Amino acid sequence: MVKLMIRKLGVVSLLFFLFVSCGKQNEKTKIVVFHAGSLSYPLKMIEKEFEAKYPQIDLLLESAGSVESARKISELGRRCDLFLSADIEIIQKILMPLHAEWALGFAGNEMVLAFGKNSAKYKNINENNWYHAILSHELQVGRADPNLDPCGYRTLMLFQLAERYYKMPNLSKKMIESIGEKNIRPKVVDLLALLDAGSIDCIFIYRSVAVQHDLKFIQLPAEINLGDPADSEIYSKSEIEISGKAPGESNTLHGSPIVYGVTIPKNAANKDGAELLLKFIFSERGKNIFKESGQNFISPPIVIGEKKP
Template identity: 40%
Template sequence: MFKRRWLAGAVMLLFLSSCFLTGCGTKPQTQSSAPAKELTGKVIIFHAGSLTEPLKKMAQEFEAKHPGVKIELEASGSRAAAKKVTELHKPCDILASADYEVIEELLRPKYTDNNILFARNELVIAYTPKSKYANEINSSNWYQILLRPGVNYGRSDENADPCGYRTLMCWQLASKFYNDPTLYDKLYKNCPPRNIRPKSVELLAMLESGALDYAFEYKSVAEQHKLRYVALPPQINLGDIKYADFYKQAAVQVKGSEPGKMVTYQGTPIVYGVTLLKEAPNKEAAVAFLKYMLAKDGGLKILQEMGQPVLDPPLYLGTLPPELAGVAQPAQLNK
């Protein structure tokens, strides 16, 4: 069984908390003003669906500065993205996951030596003006509204997408927070397979069409698509470091990398990770893009402008290649 490598440790929680709230001592990289070397070729990025909009903007900016480079973006659930590398053996330069633990579990150390933690998020319930009881739902009664007859709500697949298993964690935590042991089972049973998609952003079209009234999404996605959303209590939205100990009470099993084996993910604050793969086909251009993506006045700025908090500065697990020295601080592990 795969175990959490660092957030369970008190030392790491304190370190991460300081980065969330105040930033750590070393400033993150800014983009260099030195003349850029001429780069060419394509950079293939497999990424979480929730990063689609900010990565599109990053790609546009980077390509404008490096016209010889084409950024190819391929969105999916983060676990599905990793399995494109490990099972389908598709070429990939960079993989960006909505949960850094996906990189730890499926990619490191065989496919990469590094895991850079760079962004945060929280769960919300997205909806539209057409949603049933749209004028009634709020942060206190959301679960009562969802369980009313005729209300359709959706989530992503926990085996493919971190938002899926985080939604199940949210429901588990809600059972404890609202002191209702039956709540998780009710929410689970009332969300049928037809309302589940491989990645959470695929639920947006179902919301717009009216096939769904509500969808569990990341806050950044709801804001980027200008959707209404219910802000969930911090005790259950997986977005507040202060409730890390409470989040640990939730755990979800998903299909592992080997047939028949299951992996347990424990509830922790949401942290995104990105990695440069060992077999990156265009390493030079991929390194340049990662430097831009993790620069305070580059990709991190775009993320913040699009409603997604960042780690300031980014942290890394494993070993950074020399070309990426300075883009992140080492995460302090409590072994």
Template identity: 25%
Template sequence: MPFSDARNRSAVSRREALLTAGSLGGTTVAGCLGSNSRSVSVLSAGSLARTFEDHVGPAFEEETGVEVHGEYYGANAVMRMVEDRTKHPDVIVSADATLLRDRLYGEFIDWDVEFAANSVGIGYNEETEFGQRLDAGKPWYQLALETNEGDIAIGDPDLDPLGYRAVQAFELAETEHGLEEFRETMMDLVYEEPEEPQMMAGVEAGSRAGAIVYRNMAIDHGMPFFEFPDEYNFANPELADHYATVEFTTAEEGYTAHGRPVIYNATVNGGADEPDAGHRLVQFLIDESDLLVDAGLAVGDSLPRPEGDVPEEIDV
């Protein structure tokens, strides 16, 4: 079913139970994390920057007294930073669950939890000609072909799953709408933004007409969002086999990503400095689905979903 119709799981928060248990035992939840756990570091996919900074981080600190210190990059770049040890986060979050497992399982981690989903489409400036014609019902792909070079941005596909999903969406749209060489033409037209959190900046300023983004990113910036059809929005699990008919291979690592539904997952780094706080943050993502929904993500009935040797500290 489409992202906009996905049923959002109303998880029962463990907050009251934890606080009650803490008060009965003479401690607070924050105390359970240990007196030295005053912060937790997160290395996350850039599309969740606002989600962590505006929603998850403040709520987590309010509940536990532990600050969330986040850094946000394209998920390919996140994996590379962990692999080459230029970053040493407590919690790792990916916008492509399979990417994290392919790159980090074995040497760094052996488990993760899928906690949210998303949809791909166009965040656009409604005051531009492109936005006005899109609002008038003109097919997005025809309008895209008429844009000037750089009017539409995508993420850098070598750094970011959102980038390679844009390329894959172009290819699926080419087949879906009978558009000859649509993918190649669009790749000549688009601007590749290397900093995922900056994807919407040019659109907000009006220097770009739109960007291929996740739904929550448009919501973060108060911009209108045109969701692609199910056939290439990567939001419908029932179309996983269809999405998998396209792929993209990154230039630097040579990693081949097949098309797949947008699923976020999180784990605690095997060498985390603050593993207790890391586990608590992952548990918070599992429990507080309403926060994620408020941030524009989806949490359907199939989520959360664990993978691998999940530690006993995590209750899924």
């Protein structure tokens, strides 16, 4: 089924390419992409190569936390041609079935505790004592907003899992209180500037982003880092509530292995262009760009929903 879908994308891609090639010489066809901030690095590489291959196309990338991006579609009625989320469950919970019919899980990741390049505190922290350093206020820690960015609620899930793993009652609550709200930002990549400036010591972030920015990081146990499908049952014991589809509503999310998702929203203005871009992302070159960016590519993708491109 996945192979058939990719072949169909190839046919659409050819027809769309012929169409845009026949357009006015100086008039470019736009493809609007909403995407998770943690995908900025690989998507900029894809933008460069995609536009070189299709010079009549202008790829417009708009970065935000995945929850915020989904709400631009569901609540504000904004249009994009392709939506790439740091959590496929955001597509399921917020966009399907009213605003999207399907989703493809295409990439994995894991949570790490990352330090600045010149951090002097990094050498004293490891996977066995990092939470002690937080509780003793030795570290200024940054984290993303759980209501806007999946990395934010995954950080809180990580805390719950750490409480069970290290067998320390109330560890999650104590860490949240110790960190406070001063260094919470809308999306995880917003924290990088604070880290570079030395305003904070470390941040909970995806491994891929730490690799892309050459950060030092502590690799956390598989039982808590949300990166190993073999530990799905353990992850599911964590539970977070975030804002729902409408004001006053909430969504309950359970921990699961990190899976990034992509969809073409129902209100996409350029569905053919979106399919052409999707085909490039799932090409060997597209997969390699994600791998070079420190991110696992899931092949074949996880398919959710009945109707697919």
